[in-house]
Amino acid sequence: MIQPQTLLNVADNSGARELMCIRIIGAGNPRYAHIGDVIVAVIKEAVPNMPLERSEVIRAVIVRTCKELKRDNGIIIRYDDNAAVVIDQEGNPKGTRVFGAIPLELRQLNFTKIVSLAPEVL
C-alpha cells in the first residue's frame, strides 16, 4: 500500500538508494499502489557518482511491499520491505541488476526484463 510520501528502497543498481513516492500513475487521489504499479518518485538518497542524483524525479515500478499480495490460487505473500525498480518511460529498468526476490506478477504486467534479471522469482 504505497502512497505519496512513502519511502521505498531501490532494488536495482541504477544509482538511487531511496525513493519517495509522489504519485501513482493512472490513479485518482485516494488510491494506494501495490506490486506492479508504476509510481512517480523523487530520489531521496543516491549513490555518489552515478547517473541518477538526489532530488531527481523518476518513474519506478513497485516490486515488493510489506502489504500482502494475494494470488488467485490462495497464496498470500508478504515481503519484508517496500521496494521499487527505477524504470524509464517505456518500462525498461534503468539499472543492470536487480536485487532481492521479485514476484511472478511482474511478468504478466510486461516487466519481463526485470523478471529476467531477478535472482529469485517467487
Place this chain on the structure above:
Amino acid sequence: MVVARWWWEEEDHDRPLDADVGWGSEGIRKYFDKHPIKNAVGDDGVRSIGRGVGFEAGLRGRRRAVTMRLEKCWFCSSTIYPGHGIQFVRNDAKIFRFCRSKCHKNFKMKRNPRKVKWTKAYRRLHGKDMTQDATFEFERKRNRPERYDRNVAENTLKAIKKIDKVRVAREARHHAMRMKGKKAIEQRAAAKELEQSIHMVKAPIALQQEPSLTLPKIKVKVSQSQAEGNMEE
C-alpha cells in the same frame, strides 16, 4: 508429494507432449497457439489462462506445471492446505510459511519454536513425540514432478492412508511408553497423601476416639522394578 498434472494432456492421449514442443517459453507459447484452451473466455483469456494458470515459480525456463504442494508451517510444523496462511519472504529470499496468524504472530515476536511448548519442534526436541521412524521417509520433499499416471495416483492415495494408520499407531505406542508407570506413581502418591494429610479432613482426636472412622489401608499394585526402586530410597 508433488504430483504434476499437465491438464492439457487430456486432449490428446496418443501424441507425446515432447513431439513438437520445445522446452523453453517459446515452445510453450507455440504449443498453446496450436492447441488453444477450449473453455477460455474471450480472446485475451486464452493466452492468460494458458500461461497464467500453468506457471509456477521454481521451474523457471522449463515447462511449468499446475502443481499443488502441501507445505509445513515453519513455526508449528502443521500442514498448510491451499488457501490458508501467509508466506513471508525475507529479503534474502528465504520463505517462511505459516499455517495461521497465531504462528505468524509468534514469529513476528521472534519466538523460537523450539522453546514454544505446543509446537512440533519443541515436542520432538524434548522427546515427547517420535523423532525417527521409517514412516517419516515417505513424506520427504521431492522436487521432481511426476508425470500423472492414474494408477500411481490411486496407489499413492491408498498408501497414504495405510502409512498414516501405521504412523498413528506408532506414535500412540511411543506415548504409551512415555506414560508407562505413571498410574502406579499416582496411586502411591495418592495413598501417601491420604495417610499424611488426613488431618485436613478429620481431626486426629476424632479418629482416635472412634476407630471405625479410620480409613482402611489401600493396597497398591507395584511392579517388581518399582518396588526395588522404592527400597533404594
